Amino acid sequence: ENCKIYLENWDTFVGGCNTLGAPVQSNGNCIVQDDHCDINDLPGCDTCTACGTSKCYGIFESECADFPKPEETSDAINQAFCQNVCGSLVKEDISYYTYQVEEQTCGCYKEMTRTCTMRIVKQGVDPSQC
Numbered sequence: 001e002n003c004k005i006y007l008e009n010w011d012t013f014v015g016g017c018n019t020l021g022a023p024v025q026s027n028g029n030c031i032v033q034d035d036h037c038d039i040n041d042l043p044g045c046d047t048c049t050a051c052g053t054s055k056c057y058g059i060f061e062s063e064c065a066d067f068p069k070p071e072e073t074s075d076a077i078n079q080a081f082c083q084n085v086c087g088s089l090v091k092e093d094i095s096y097y098t099y100q101v102e103e104q105t106c107g108c109y110k111e112m113t114r115t116c117t118m119r120i121v122k123q124g125v126d127p128s129q130c
Contacts, residue, residue: 010058010122019064020079021098021112022051024087033083044091056129058122066115067098070107082106 008016023031030037030045035052042048051057072089076082079099086097086108096112099105121127 014060017062018101019098020101021096022083023096023112024083024108025090025095030087030090032087033080042087042090056125058125059127060120061114061116062118062120064114064116066113067107068109068111068113070098070109072108074106076104076106078104 014020022033025031025045028046030039030042030048032042032048032050033052034050037048037050039045039048071092071094072086074082074085076085076099079101082097082099085106086094089108093110094108096109098107098109100107119127
């Protein structure tokens with residue numbers, strides 16, 4: 001099930017997606033989907049980047065397929081819980097997570113390869129700056 005776009009605000013639009021995902025680390029740099037991060041809260045990370053509502057908030061891919069098999073899976077009550085589960089596995093080279101909203105399941109990946117046919121950018125965000 002993919003996102004349906006109408007005349008909705010950004011959060012409502014993203015809330016209509018069943019599969020959500022994001023990186024948790026890249027080359028020892030942990031990535032959190034929040035406005036701040038504390039390296040002391042992120043074991044296994046050398047540095048930390050907070051993406052939250054940064055200048056790149058508002059860019060994502062849709063209509064994706066061909067996901068690899070996850071290294072770890074678990075039940076998860078929400079996206080933040082899934083991000084925390086996979087983020088705790090950075091020492092095991094986990095770099096990306098996906099959360100299935102309807103199924104409430106979480107997948108943690110060492111590499112995220114996929115084929116996406118759409119890139120969606122929130123009005124006012126400049127993708128060339130990200």
